[in-house]
Amino acid sequence: MAQIVDTNSFRQGMMIKWEDSIWEILDCQHHKMGRGGAIVRTKLRNIYSGSIIETSFRAGERFERVVFDERKAQFIYKEGDNYVFMDMESYDQIYVPKSVLGDKALYLSDNLEVSLELYEGNIVGIELPNTVSLKVVDTPPGYKGDTVSGGGKPATLETGLTITVPMFVEVGDIVLVDTRTGEYLERDKSKGA
Secondary structure: OOEEEEHHHOOOOOEEEEOOEEEEEEEEEEEEOOOOOEEEEEEEEEOOOOOEEEEEEEOOOEEEEOOOEEEEEEEEEEEOOEEEEEEOOOOOEEEEEHHHHHHHHHHOOOOOEEEEEEEOOEEEEEEOOOEEEEEEEEOOOOOOOOOOOOOEEEEEEOOOOEEEEEOOOOOOOEEEEEOOOOEEEEEOHHHOO
16 A cells, blocks of 8 residues: 655655656755745655756645665675675675665775665665765875864765865774765774774
């Protein structure tokens, strides 16, 4: 049975059916319009084509929510434009094109466990853990006197992701990154950084 949601229930990451396709809600904002009714401004990504659009819906408009089957998998390596995962139950290798992963590919490091999202038997995305540990491969040097509370500097991580880190972070450090926001959390002390 289909699960129906209205625009008041929209949240980032939710998937809905709209215009004969499946869309991921990247952003949504509720706006009250003077005398008129409220609207919900959204930024949506088509999970098949990867195209991103911005559109508005009337408050209370109803949509079918898409709920995926999930399969636990482990990222093992990249081959061309495909990312190769190992199914944690069958140990089969599963090839997922970069176009399906989008920016989530920037958080994939060796042996990272994820959930593959399937809809009608096809892989349409992945669910990452909330935080990942990644190695800093390039960042300008910090200077004596820089403190934790000071500004930040750009750092390129092993996957190609660029984030802002505190001045004390150095090349070779392992840092924890929030996969929902793309923000630095802390140095990963469990990895000996």
